[in-house]
Amino acid sequence: MQDFVQHIINGISLGSIYALIALGYTMVYGIMKMINFAHADVYMVGAFTAYYVAKWTGLESSPGVSTLLLLLVSAMIICSVLGLLIERLAYRPLRKSPKLNVLITAIGVSLFLEFSGQVIFGADPKVFPEVMNQFVIANFGGLELKSSDVTVLGVSLIAMVILNFIIQKTKIGRAMRAVSSNASVASMLGVNTDRVISFTFIVGSSLAAIGSILVGMKYPKIDPLMGMMIGLKAFVAAVLGGIGSIPGAVAGALIMGLSEEMVVGYLSSTYRDALAFGILIVILIFKPTGLFGKYSVEKV
Amino acid sequence: MKNTIITFLAILPLLGACTKKSNDILIGEFGSLTGNDATFGLSTNKGLRMAFDEINAAGGINGKKIKLITIDDQGKSEEAASAVTRLITQDNVVAIIGEVASGRSIAAAPIAQKHQIPMVTHASTNPEVTKKGDFIFRTCFIDPFQGFVGAKFSIQTLKAKKAAILRDVKSDYSVGLADVFATEFKNMGGEIIADLSFQGGDLDFKAQLTQIRSKNPDVIFIPGYYTEVGLMAKQARELGIKVPLVGGDGWDSARLHEIGKEAINGSYYSNHYTTESTDPTVVEFIKKFKEKFNETPDSMAALSYDTAKILAAAIGRTKELTPKNIRDELAKTTDFPGVTGKITINADRNAVKSAVIVQVQGPERKYISTVSP
C-alpha cells in the first residue's frame, strides 16, 4: 500500500513536469495548427540561460526566493526572444506553405538549436544551480511529500488556469480563438494575425522557461539534448489530452506520468519509452481528437 | 541570392576531396565529440592531446612529430565505421585510437583488422572488441573482471547477501557489466532480488527505486554512467533508501558529486586509478592536466593518456615505421608504468592490470582497496 501511494506521488510529480511543457505545445498547435518541434529546445535554452546567469552573478549556491525570481525572469526573457525569433525568421515565411514543409522546418529548427547548443554550451552535462532549498511538507509513515513535487504540480495547475482565463476571457484570447478557427477571416475582421501569433509564441516560450527551471531544481543535470525525450513525451501527452485543449494537456500529462510510473513499478521497466508511444497510437486510432479535443468535419 | 546558395550547395561536396601530405607520424582518433555520449569522447580527446603535446614538446619520436587526426563519430556506429575507413584510406594513419563505447569499437575493429592497421581502444571494456583480430588492442581491464571486482567487494567488504541491479539498457557496457555482476554475485552465494532497467538520458528513476525499496536489498549495483547515477542517488536517498550504491568506472567524473551532492557520498565504485595515489607518475599527470584544462582528470582521460604513451613507446621501438611493426611492438608491451597502473599486454591483446575500489566523499575519492586479477 505504501508503495502504491509512493508510485502515485511519483507519477503525479513526473506528470506535472510533462504538463508544463505540454501546455506550450498545445498552445501553438491550437492557434497555428503546427507542431512546434523546437519547443523542447527552447526549454533547453531556458535551462542554460539560468545556468549561465547564476554563474555570472555568483548565485550558484545561494538558494532563495530572489535567486529563483532572477533566474525565472531572465530565462523567460531569453526564451521569449528566442521564440519570437524562431517564429519571425523560420515559421512566418512559411505560413502559406503546406503543413509538411512547416513540420520539416520545425524539425530543422529543433536540430539547429540542439547542435548549436552542443557547440556553444559544450556537449557534456552541466550541473544546474541550487535555486530553492527542498523541504518536506508532510510526512506520513515513511511517505514524504517534498516541496519540489508540490511546486511543480502547483505551477502547472496555475499556468493552466491563467492560460484558460487568457484564452476564454480576454480580448487577446478572443483574437487567438479567432485566428485558430480561421486565420484569413480573422485578419479580414481586423485581427492582427501576426501579433496574435507572436503573443502565442511568447507565452509558450515563457512556459518552457518556467518548466526548465522547475525541472532543473528537481533533476539538476542539464545538457543540450535534454529536450529531446521529454519534449516527445510532453507532445504525446498533449495529443492524448486533445491537442489544442489547455486542460487536456494537463490531464494528458498526468495520465502519462502515472501510467509510466505504474508500468515501471508493477509490470516491466524495460518498455517504458515504448509505452508512451503505445498509448499515443492507441489513442489516435480509436479517438484521434484525444480526451478533450474537438471534432471537426472536413468540408468538400 | 537563391542561385548563389544553390550553387554553393552544389559545390560543397567537392571541397572534401583535397588531402595533404606531411612528414609527421599520423595517428587517428575516432570518438564521440558530439551526441549523447559526447562527455566521454571529449575526455579521451583531452588525454590524448595532452600526451602527444608532451611527446612533441620533448622532440617527438626519433625526431618525428606526432600529428593526431580526430574524427567525430557523433556516437553512431555507422559513423564510426566510416570514420575509421577514412582515417585509414584517406588520411593514411599508421595507428588508430578509439572508442570509449564498446559497440562502436566493435563496429570499427574489423575495418582496422582488414586494412592491417593497429587499433588500440582506451576504454572499451567489452571482451568482444579484441577478439576481432590480432591488430586490435586494449589498455583497460575487461567487463568480466570489473563485474567480478564489484561482486567480490559487495560480498566480502560490504557483507551484502541481497543485491538489486539497475542497468542502462541503452548501453552495451552497462548490460555486459550487469550480467557479469549477476553471475559472479550468485556464484559467491549472494542473491539478486531485483534486476531493473532504465535508458541512458532518463531523468526520473523513482519508479524503479520504489520497487527496489520494497525488496530491501543490502546493496544496489548500478553499472551506469555518472550522468544518470548522480540523479539516481539523489532520488534513492529522497525515497529513504540508505543501502550503499556500487558501480563501475562509468561513474568516474568530477560531475558525479556535483549532480548527486551529499546523496552520492559513501557510495563505492571500481576504477582504473585513484587520484589519491602517491605514485609520482599519477601526481605529475593530475597536476599537468589541471594546469592545461582546469579540471580534475577522470579515468577516461587517464586511460587515453596511457594509451597514447603506450602507442608512442611502441612506435619508438620500431626500426621501420610500418603498421605491422607497430602491432608487433604493441604486443610486446610489458610493465609499462602508466597512470592507471602497470600495464602488460597479454596474448589476447588485453591489458592485464588491477582495479581499485574508491569511495565517493564529496569531491574527493577515498581509496579503499586494490583488486588484482
Add this chain to the structure above:
Amino acid sequence: MHKSVKTPLIAFAALLLFGGLLNFGVNAYIQLIVLFVIINSILAMSLNLVNGYTGQFSLGHAGFMAIGAYTSAYASTQFSFFSESFGFIGIFVTTITGGLLASAAGFLVGLPSLRLKGDYLAIVTLGFGEIIRVTLLNMEAVGGPRGISGIPSFPNFFFSFSYSCFWALICFFFIWRLIRSSHGRGFLSVREDEIAAEAMGINTTKTKVQAFVLSSFFAGVAGALFAHVTNFISPSSFTFLMSVNAVIMVVLGGMGSLSGSIAAAFFITLMPEALRSLQEITGVDLRMVIYSLLLILIMILRPQGLFGDKELPDIWRKYVRKSA
C-alpha cells in the same frame, strides 16, 4: 529483347562499368561512401512513394530499415544455408526476407493511416519507429544494445556495389513505372484530393496501405544492404534522426521526383563527409549545425525541393527548349 527490360539492363551495365572503375580507382573510404549513397537513394526513393506520391507523411522509416537490417543480419549470422563461396545467394535470400518482414510491419503502420492525416500520422509513424527501436534494444536474441556484429559481407567492393545497384535499379524502375501506370495514378490522386479520388472510384484505403507496404519493403532492403555493408548494426543506428534524414532527402530532392531523391541522397551523404575538412580548420564540429541550417533555408527559399515534382529528363527538356 523486350522493351521493358532493355532500359534497366542498359542502366545496370553502365553502372557496373562505373563500379569496375571505382573498384580500382579510389580508396576504400570513397567506396564506402558510394555504397552509402546508393543505400540512401533506395531509402529516399522508397519514402518518396509514401511522402511524395501518395501525400501521406511517414516519420518512421528508420524502423522499417531496422527490421530489414536485423532480419537479414540475424539470419545470415545464425544460419548458413550455403557454402562460403555461394554466400551471396544467402545474402540475396535474407535481403528479400528482410524486405518482406519490413513490409509486413509497413502493413501494420499503414492501417492507422486510414484514419489519420498530416501531423498526426507523422507522430504515429514516429512512435512506431521508436517502438521498434526500443523492442530491439530489449531483445537479448539480437544482442540488445550490443547489436549484431560480424555480419557477412561481399568478397569485394565490386560485388557490394553491383548488388546495391541491382536493388536501387529495381526500386527506381518499379516506382517509376508504377506511378506511370493507370493503377499508380491512384496514388497521385490520393495525394491531390482524397475525397475527390474516392468519388472517382479509387479505393483510397487500399491505395494508402499499398504505398506503405511497398515503401517499407524497399526500406527493409536498404536496411539489409546497410547491415551487409557496415557488418555491424545496433539499435542506436536506427534512431529518430535516421528517419528525419530520410524525410530530408525526399523533401530536398522534391516530393514526387525520383531523380530528385537520388540527387538529394548524393548531397546529404556527401555533405557531412565533405564538411569534415571544415572541422580541421575551425576545431569544432559545425557539420550538424550547417546541416540543420541548410534544411531551414531550403524550406524557406525553395520549399518544393530541388527538382519539385519534375524528373531529370523534364528539367533537361525545359532547359534545352529555353536555350534553343
